[in-house]
Amino acid sequence: MTGIRIPADHGDAALAYAALGIKVFRVRRNKTPYANCPRCDRRSSLYVKHRPEDCRCGVPTCHGFWAATTDAGLIRRWWTEEPDANIGAPCKLNGWAVVDVDPRNGGRESLHALEKRVGVLPATTMQITGGDGLHLLYRSPGFDLPGLLGPGIDFKHNGYILLAPSLHSSGGRYQWAGDGMYIAPTVDWPTALLPRKQRPRTPAPRATPRHRFPAHENRQQRPGGGRMWTVADLVQHVMDTHEGNRNNALYFAACRAHELAEQQLIDLREAEMGLMSAASAVGLTESEARASFDSASTRPSDRGRAA
Numbered sequence: 271m272t273g274i275r276i277p278a279d280h281g282d283a284a285l286a287y288a289a290l291g292i293k294v295f296r297v298r299r300n301k302t303p304y305a306n307c308p309r310c311d312r313r314s315s316l317y318v319k320h321r322p323e324d325c326r327c328g329v330p331t332c333h334g335f336w337a338a339t340t341d342a343g344l345i346r347r348w349w350t351e352e353p354d355a356n357i358g359a360p361c362k363l364n365g366w367a368v369v370d371v372d373p374r375n376g377g378r379e380s381l382h383a384l385e386k387r388v389g390v391l392p393a394t395t396m397q398i399t400g401g402d403g404l405h406l407l408y409r410s411p412g413f414d415l416p417g418l419l420g421p422g423i424d425f426k427h428n429g430y431i432l433l434a435p436s437l438h439s440s441g442g443r444y445q446w447a448g449d450g451m452y453i454a455p456t457v458d459w460p461t462a463l464l465p466r467k468q469r470p471r472t473p474a475p476r477a478t479p480r481h482r483f484p485a486h487e488n489r490q491q492r493p494g495g496g497r498m499w500t501v502a503d504l505v506q507h508v509m510d511t512h513e514g515n516r517n518n519a520l521y522f523a524a525c526r527a528h529e530l531a532e533q534q535l536i537d538l539r540e541a542e543m544g545l546m547s548a549a550s551a552v553g554l555t556e557s558e559a560r561a562s563f564d565s566a567s568t569r570p571s572d573r574g575r576a577a
């Protein structure tokens with residue numbers, strides 16, 4: 271599947287998502303919720319007790335993300351009223367489960383520790399958040415997930431995320447990773463991240479051999495085992511990813527490479543050469559590959575350490 275370029279205007283972007291079947295709602299810059307109707311407003315004397323998912327008030331804007339819609343008329347009205355409103359999208363209602371990495375709270379270190387434990391997370395649709403964090407969008411497993419994984423890293427499933435080009439309080443914009451195009455997530459929530467009781471007893475066979483990631487599976491069989499990342503693992507990751515996601519896969523591998531190099535666990539030059547030739551082997555142009563590799567190194571923590 272090819273990516274969709276998302277317009278820079280918030281209202282147009284919201285309509286573009288809706289046209290792809292993604293339910294959206296508006297979120298104020300400061301996240302103050304929009305008012306509910308009196309029947310849905312707990313502080314009103316007309317309030318009727320009900321759960322948001324069971325609401326029958328008929329007002330299409332009540333209950334925050336439960337109001338999310340693909341209705342173009344309603345979306346136009348919202349963003350005409352407030353052209354700068356950010357674009358929210360509920361995760362579960364859109365069939366997504368999201369790993370949310372917030373570098374300001376140690377998310378990169380937590381992601382690194384997690385991947386040392388369970389192996390590299392499968393490449394998937396990624397968004398750079400306005401706060402320089404990362405959203406990894408997987409397909410929802412269809413049941414509840416634990417919310418918090420470690421400092422600065424959590425699973426967003428019952429909640430919502432903001433979508434590009436929403437503006438973060440820090441002034442940064444949300445942006446789809448790689449080439450800035452949105453690609454619908456097609457990768458299932460990683461088995462290794464499922465609650466223990468939900469994991470298959472024996473590892474499920476992968477759909478096709480092309481998608482196998484041997485290092486990942488080795489580590490799954492030896493939880494807490496000592497096998498360390500290699501440049502070959504990262505190269506394999508790029509090679510194994512299916513067509514539409516290769517730029518994302520490269521970006522993801524490049525992020526890992528920079529993290530590992532910072533900890534002096536791999537040689538960055540070697541990783542760079544390996545990843546650039548893998549990128550060329552899977553059909554990315556040199557400038558695309560270069561842009562992805564470099565964007566992985568321009569996150570503030572990398573810049574800080576490089577100085």
Ligand SMILES: [Zn+2]
Nearest residue numbers: 307310327332
């Ligand atoms: Zn209502």
Ligand SMILES: [Zn+2]
Nearest residue numbers: 310325327332
């Ligand atoms: Zn209601």
